[in-house]
Amino acid sequence: MASLNSEKLKAIESAMGQIEKQFGKGSIMKLGENSKLDIDAISTGSLDLDIALGIGGIPRGRVVEIFGPESSGKTTVALHMIAEAQKAGGAAAFIDAEHALDPVYAKNLGVDTENLIVSQPDTGEQALEIVEALVRSNAIDIIVIDSVAALVPKAEIEGEMGDSHVGLQARLMSQALRKLTASINKSKCVTVFINQLREKVGVMFGNPETTPGGRALKFYASVRIDIRRSDAIKQGDNIIGNRTKAKVIKNKVAPPFKQAYFDIMYNHGISKEGNVLDVGVREELIQKSGAWFSYGEIRLGQGRENAKQFLKENPDIRVEIENKIRAKYKLPLVKVEKEKSEVKNNKENKGKNNQKLENK
Numbered sequence: 384m385a386s387l388n389s390e391k392l393k394a395i396e397s398a399m400g401q402i403e404k405q406f407g408k409g410s411i412m413k414l415g416e417n418s419k420l421d422i423d424a425i426s427t428g429s430l431d432l433d434i435a436l437g438i439g440g441i442p443r444g445r446v447v448e449i450f451g452p453e454s455s456g457k458t459t460v461a462l463h464m465i466a467e468a469q470k471a472g473g474a475a476a477f478i479d480a481e482h483a484l485d486p487v488y489a490k491n492l493g494v495d496t497e498n499l500i501v502s503q504p505d506t507g508e509q510a511l512e513i514v515e516a517l518v519r520s521n522a523i524d525i526i527v528i529d530s531v532a533a534l535v536p537k538a539e540i541e542g543e544m545g546d547s548h549v550g551l552q553a554r555l556m557s558q559a560l561r562k563l564t565a566s567i568n569k570s571k572c573v574t575v576f577i578n579q580l581r582e583k584v585g586v587m588f589g590n591p592e593t594t595p596g597g598r599a600l601k602f603y604a605s606v607r608i609d610i611r612r613s614d615a616i617k618q619g620d621n622i623i624g625n626r627t628k629a630k631v632i633k634n635k636v637a638p639p640f641k642q643a644y645f646d647i648m649y650n651h652g653i654s655k656e657g658n659v660l661d662v663g664v665r666e667e668l669i670q671k672s673g674a675w676f677s678y679g680e681i682r683l684g685q686g687r688e689n690a691k692q693f694l695k696e697n698p699d700i701r702v703e704i705e706n707k708i709r710a711k712y713k714l715p716l717v718k719v720e721k722e723k724s725e726v727k728n729n730k731e732n733k734g735k736n737n738q739k740l741e742n743k
Contacts, residue, residue: 422636425471425525425573428463428492429645430658430705432629436606437637439714440467443524444571445605445636446564448531450578450594455612456627456647457577458483459492461527463653464575466493473524476500476517478510480533492652507534507552511559514574518563521570530577531556531596553597560603576600607633616646618688624648656694659705660687666711668704678704 387395402411424440426433433439441447441464449457465475470493477484482503486496500517504510510528517523528534536551567574578594594600601607614626629643646657660676660683663669669678676683676690678700683690694701698719706716 423571425464425473426467427460428467428653428655429460429629429643430655430708431643431645431662432460432608433714434662434708434712435629435631435641435643437634437641439712440464441573441575442605442636443573444568445573446560446567446600446603447573447575448578448594448600448604448607449575449610450580450607451610452580452612455610456625457610458529459647459652460608460610460629461529461575461577462489462492462494464573465489465499465525465527466495468525468573469493469495469498471524474498474500474522476502476523476526478514478526478528479503480507480510481529482533484529488650491650506537506540507555508537510534511555511563515559515563515566518566518570518572518574521572523570523572525573525575527575528577530579531594531600532579534596550597552595553599556596557599560599564603576604601633604633605635606631613644616648616688622649624651624654654691655705656691656701657687659694659701659708660690662708663704666708668707 399411403409422438423443424433424436424438425443426440427436449461451457465477468475475494475498477499479501480503484501489499490496500523502510502513504513511534514526514528517526534552534555536548536555538551539546539548542548563574578596578600580592581595582591583593609630609632611628611630612625613628615622616624616626625647627645627647629645631639631641631643633639634641644661646654648654660669663678664671664676669676669683674685676685676687681700683693694704702717702719708714709716
């Protein structure tokens with residue numbers, strides 16, 4: 384490749400020097416001089432989805448959209464992202480435009496609800512102004528907005544039922560994202576927009592599904608994840624969870640269109656054990672012979688749910704398998720951690736047993 388002559392190089396360096404003087408250091412740079420091009424990520428709480436995203440999670444300093452049908456697991460995945468950010472020592476905010484956040488469920492998923500910043504705004508403008516203020520504070524690691532469809536413009540709230548407000552929400556989203564994108568990138572705050580689905584009227588061919596809030600979010604989002612519920616997970620006659628499929632529709636930081644599968648268990652969220660088991664079988668670390676699962680010489684159990692239970696009771700083995708998978712995909716390794724809920728339950732059980740002994 385031909386190199387620039389010395390006069391051009393001097394002119395470029397002079398221009399870059401003036402720009403840095405006016406706008407601050409880091410406002411302009413040569414891509415080759417930037418020592419770190421790797422994008423930091425926050426885990427999604429699902430190993431398979433982290434692999435599908437290519438960088439081990441959702442990228443910091445970017446806009447992310449999670450969309451899908453009702454009760455598909457959108458908010459659950461977003462709450463897991465918050466829990467992972469908090470585990471890494473970060474601060475998180477949840478803008479509850481739908482007024483439907485369940486703190487008990489969030490706590491079950493591992494969210495530190497005591498330190499979670501929550502806002503239940505009255506209007507879409509108020510919600511997005513709160514997001515802007517939080518982003519500009521440079522102190523928040525992740526903000527979740529639930530949902531775009533519930534960001535109702537002030538004019539619509541103050542108007543009468545049946546009034547026409549064409550394009551108001553789309554205009555609001557477009558204006559907000561124009562203002563927010565640069566601040567989000569500078570503050571390294573992940574902004575996750577949860578979105579619903581609508582259907583276009585009269586579509587005969589192609590996909591009739593679309594997301595509300597105009598097209599701006601589709602353009603500004605670096606990552607778009609489509610989440611769908613596929614099958615029910617049963618234990619006997621009882622349904623205890625859902626098999627969930629996530630497809631990375633858009634990805635600006637890694638190759639797109641990859642898919643991930645994981646279990647969402649009722650009241651417990653994403654099953655780590657189920658994820659490790661599935662990816663372990665796919666990567667041939669876990670052998671499946673008929674209904675039996677085995678890891679090397681260790682028999683994990685007969686049937687998927689029994690194998691998951693074995694991994695839950697033996698976290699050392701689960702973490703060993705998970706770290707082998709993570710090493711292959713160059714993801715950060717994890718350590719064995721005793722779940723807070725288990726520790727709490729053990730303490731409560733000990734307390735009850737002591738009370739029984741005292742009563743005797």
